[in-house]
Amino acid sequence: MLTEIGDVMRRSYEKGWITTRDGNISLRRKNSKTLYITPSGWRKAIIHPEHIVKCKINENNELIMPEGSKPSGELFMHYLIQRNAPTTRSVVHVHATNIVAAMYAGFSLPEIASHFPEIHRYTRVGASVSSVPALSHELAIETADNLCVKEDGSYEFDIVGQKNHGVCAIGKDPWDAYEHIERLDHICEIVLKGRMLL
Ligand SMILES: [Zn+2]
Numbered sequence: 506m507l508t509e510i511g512d513v514m515r516r517s518y519e520k521g522w523i524t525t526r527d528g529n530i531s532l533r534r535k536n537s538k539t540l541y542i543t544p545s546g547w548r549k550a551i552i553h554p555e556h557i558v559k560c561k562i563n564e565n566n567e568l569i570m571p572e573g574s575k576p577s578g579e580l581f582m583h584y585l586i587q588r589n590a591p592t593t594r595s596v597v598h599v600h601a602t603n604i605v606a607a608m609y610a611g612f613s614l615p616e617i618a619s620h621f622p623e624i625h626r627y628t629r630v631g632a633s634v635s636s637v638p639a640l641s642h643e644l645a646i647e648t649a650d651n652l653c654v655k656e657d658g659s660y661e662f663d664i665v666g667q668k669n670h671g672v673c674a675i676g677k678d679p680w681d682a683y684e685h686i687e688r689l690d691h692i693c694e695i696v697l698k699g700r701m702l703l
Pocket of ligand 1: 528598599639670671
Protein backbone atom coordinates (compact mmCIF):
# COMPACT_ATOMS: atom_id res chain seq x y z
CA MET A 506 0.00 0.00 0.00
CA LEU A 507 2.99 2.34 0.47
CA THR A 508 3.72 1.97 -3.25
CA GLU A 509 0.18 3.20 -3.94
CA ILE A 510 1.03 6.52 -2.28
CA GLY A 511 3.61 7.26 -4.99
CA ASP A 512 1.31 5.90 -7.71
CA VAL A 513 -1.53 8.22 -6.65
CA MET A 514 0.87 11.17 -6.51
CA ARG A 515 2.09 10.44 -10.04
CA ARG A 516 -1.47 10.12 -11.36
CA SER A 517 -2.46 13.37 -9.62
CA TYR A 518 0.52 15.11 -11.20
CA GLU A 519 -0.36 13.74 -14.65
CA LYS A 520 -3.92 15.01 -14.23
CA GLY A 521 -2.63 18.49 -13.37
CA TRP A 522 -4.09 18.37 -9.86
CA ILE A 523 -0.73 19.32 -8.33
CA THR A 524 2.40 21.08 -9.41
CA THR A 525 5.54 19.08 -8.80
CA ARG A 526 6.02 19.69 -5.06
CA ASP A 527 2.34 20.00 -4.03
CA GLY A 528 -0.03 17.53 -2.44
CA ASN A 529 0.34 15.08 0.43
CA ILE A 530 -0.90 11.63 1.36
CA SER A 531 -0.95 9.71 4.63
CA LEU A 532 -1.73 6.13 5.51
CA ARG A 533 -2.48 4.43 8.81
CA ARG A 534 -3.12 0.70 8.96
CA LYS A 535 -5.72 -0.80 11.31
CA ASN A 536 -4.46 -1.00 14.93
CA SER A 537 -1.08 0.44 13.88
CA LYS A 538 0.75 3.16 15.81
CA THR A 539 2.60 4.24 12.65
CA LEU A 540 1.41 7.13 10.52
CA TYR A 541 3.04 7.12 7.08
CA ILE A 542 3.14 10.51 5.36
CA THR A 543 4.73 12.00 2.26
CA PRO A 544 7.77 14.25 2.83
CA SER A 545 7.76 18.03 2.50
CA GLY A 546 9.38 19.69 -0.51
CA TRP A 547 10.06 16.44 -2.38
CA ARG A 548 9.14 16.17 -6.06
CA LYS A 549 5.92 14.22 -5.77
CA ALA A 550 6.24 12.53 -9.16
CA ILE A 551 9.26 10.57 -7.86
CA ILE A 552 7.88 9.44 -4.50
CA HIS A 553 8.69 5.84 -3.60
CA PRO A 554 8.21 3.89 -0.33
CA GLU A 555 11.72 4.70 0.94
CA HIS A 556 10.92 8.46 0.86
CA ILE A 557 7.84 8.21 3.05
CA VAL A 558 8.17 9.53 6.63
CA LYS A 559 7.15 7.13 9.41
CA CYS A 560 5.68 9.01 12.40
CA LYS A 561 4.48 7.33 15.59
CA ILE A 562 1.25 7.91 17.48
CA ASN A 563 1.98 7.12 21.14
CA GLU A 564 -0.32 5.72 23.85
CA ASN A 565 -1.50 9.28 24.65
CA ASN A 566 -2.47 9.73 21.00
CA GLU A 567 0.37 12.24 20.52
CA LEU A 568 2.39 12.44 17.34
CA ILE A 569 6.11 11.61 17.51
CA MET A 570 8.20 12.51 14.44
CA PRO A 571 11.48 10.75 13.67
CA GLU A 572 14.47 12.98 14.33
CA GLY A 573 15.68 14.88 11.26
CA SER A 574 12.59 13.96 9.23
CA LYS A 575 10.72 16.45 7.06
CA PRO A 576 7.09 15.35 6.91
CA SER A 577 4.50 17.23 4.87
CA GLY A 578 3.63 20.74 6.07
CA GLU A 579 0.01 19.53 6.29
CA LEU A 580 0.98 16.85 8.86
CA PHE A 581 -1.36 18.31 11.51
CA MET A 582 -4.36 17.96 9.18
CA HIS A 583 -3.48 14.31 8.50
CA TYR A 584 -2.92 13.64 12.20
CA LEU A 585 -6.30 15.10 13.20
CA ILE A 586 -8.08 12.92 10.64
CA GLN A 587 -6.03 9.80 11.38
CA ARG A 588 -5.59 9.84 15.16
CA ASN A 589 -8.76 7.87 15.99
CA ALA A 590 -8.99 5.79 12.81
CA PRO A 591 -10.75 2.50 13.68
CA THR A 592 -9.74 0.84 10.37
CA THR A 593 -7.03 1.26 7.75
CA ARG A 594 -7.35 4.81 6.42
CA SER A 595 -5.64 6.92 3.78
CA VAL A 596 -5.96 10.71 3.53
CA VAL A 597 -5.21 12.42 0.21
CA HIS A 598 -4.83 16.19 -0.22
CA VAL A 599 -4.35 17.61 -3.73
CA HIS A 600 -5.39 20.74 -5.63
CA ALA A 601 -7.90 19.14 -8.01
CA THR A 602 -8.36 21.81 -10.67
CA ASN A 603 -12.06 21.57 -11.49
CA ILE A 604 -13.10 21.26 -7.85
CA VAL A 605 -11.13 24.36 -6.86
CA ALA A 606 -12.49 26.19 -9.93
CA ALA A 607 -16.09 25.27 -9.07
CA MET A 608 -15.68 26.58 -5.50
CA TYR A 609 -14.03 29.74 -6.85
CA ALA A 610 -17.04 30.23 -9.16
CA GLY A 611 -19.29 30.10 -6.09
CA PHE A 612 -20.77 26.60 -6.42
CA SER A 613 -21.64 24.54 -3.34
CA LEU A 614 -19.97 21.14 -3.72
CA PRO A 615 -22.60 19.19 -1.69
CA GLU A 616 -25.34 20.77 -3.84
CA ILE A 617 -23.57 19.97 -7.16
CA ALA A 618 -23.05 16.38 -5.97
CA SER A 619 -26.77 16.00 -5.19
CA HIS A 620 -27.60 16.60 -8.88
CA PHE A 621 -25.46 13.70 -10.16
CA PRO A 622 -26.25 10.10 -9.15
CA GLU A 623 -22.82 8.89 -10.27
CA ILE A 624 -21.25 10.74 -7.39
CA HIS A 625 -23.79 10.81 -4.59
CA ARG A 626 -24.23 7.01 -4.71
CA TYR A 627 -20.55 6.43 -3.96
CA THR A 628 -19.05 9.62 -2.57
CA ARG A 629 -20.39 11.71 0.31
CA VAL A 630 -19.40 15.35 -0.10
CA GLY A 631 -19.17 17.58 2.98
CA ALA A 632 -19.33 21.37 3.28
CA SER A 633 -16.32 23.21 1.90
CA VAL A 634 -13.66 24.63 4.19
CA SER A 635 -13.43 28.43 4.12
CA SER A 636 -10.50 30.26 2.55
CA VAL A 637 -7.83 29.91 5.24
CA PRO A 638 -4.05 29.79 4.77
CA ALA A 639 -2.39 26.58 3.55
CA LEU A 640 -0.42 24.73 6.29
CA SER A 641 -2.41 26.52 9.03
CA HIS A 642 -4.04 24.98 12.09
CA GLU A 643 -7.32 26.57 10.95
CA LEU A 644 -7.16 24.57 7.71
CA ALA A 645 -6.41 21.35 9.60
CA ILE A 646 -9.17 21.85 12.19
CA GLU A 647 -11.85 23.03 9.76
CA THR A 648 -11.08 20.18 7.34
CA ALA A 649 -11.36 17.55 10.08
CA ASP A 650 -14.53 19.22 11.44
CA ASN A 651 -16.23 19.33 8.03
CA LEU A 652 -15.55 15.63 7.42
CA CYS A 653 -17.70 15.12 10.58
CA VAL A 654 -16.35 12.31 12.73
CA LYS A 655 -18.90 9.85 14.12
CA GLU A 656 -18.82 8.13 17.51
CA ASP A 657 -17.17 5.00 16.10
CA GLY A 658 -14.31 7.05 14.58
CA SER A 659 -15.60 6.76 11.00
CA TYR A 660 -16.52 9.90 9.04
CA GLU A 661 -19.85 11.09 7.74
CA PHE A 662 -18.23 12.41 4.53
CA ASP A 663 -15.55 11.08 2.14
CA ILE A 664 -14.35 14.41 0.77
CA VAL A 665 -14.43 18.15 1.44
CA GLY A 666 -13.27 21.05 -0.70
CA GLN A 667 -10.93 23.70 0.68
CA LYS A 668 -11.72 27.08 -0.90
CA ASN A 669 -8.95 28.77 -2.92
CA HIS A 670 -6.78 25.73 -2.26
CA GLY A 671 -7.71 22.07 -2.81
CA VAL A 672 -9.52 19.02 -1.49
CA CYS A 673 -9.09 16.46 1.24
CA ALA A 674 -10.45 12.93 0.76
CA ILE A 675 -10.38 9.81 2.87
CA GLY A 676 -10.56 6.17 1.84
CA LYS A 677 -9.61 2.64 2.85
CA ASP A 678 -6.43 3.01 0.75
CA PRO A 679 -4.85 5.77 -1.39
CA TRP A 680 -6.67 4.73 -4.58
CA ASP A 681 -10.02 4.67 -2.81
CA ALA A 682 -9.50 8.27 -1.63
CA TYR A 683 -8.28 9.18 -5.13
CA GLU A 684 -11.52 7.87 -6.66
CA HIS A 685 -13.62 10.20 -4.51
CA ILE A 686 -11.56 13.14 -5.81
CA GLU A 687 -11.79 11.94 -9.42
CA ARG A 688 -15.58 11.57 -9.27
CA LEU A 689 -16.09 15.01 -7.76
CA ASP A 690 -13.58 16.63 -10.14
CA HIS A 691 -15.39 15.08 -13.11
CA ILE A 692 -18.82 16.44 -12.20
CA CYS A 693 -17.30 19.84 -11.36
CA GLU A 694 -15.83 19.87 -14.89
CA ILE A 695 -19.28 19.06 -16.33
CA VAL A 696 -20.96 21.79 -14.27
CA LEU A 697 -18.36 24.39 -15.28
CA LYS A 698 -18.67 23.45 -18.97
CA GLY A 699 -22.48 23.50 -18.70
CA ARG A 700 -22.36 26.96 -17.24
CA MET A 701 -20.22 28.18 -20.17
CA LEU A 702 -22.81 26.82 -22.63
CA LEU A 703 -25.56 28.73 -20.82
ZN1 LIG B 1 -2.35 22.10 -0.55
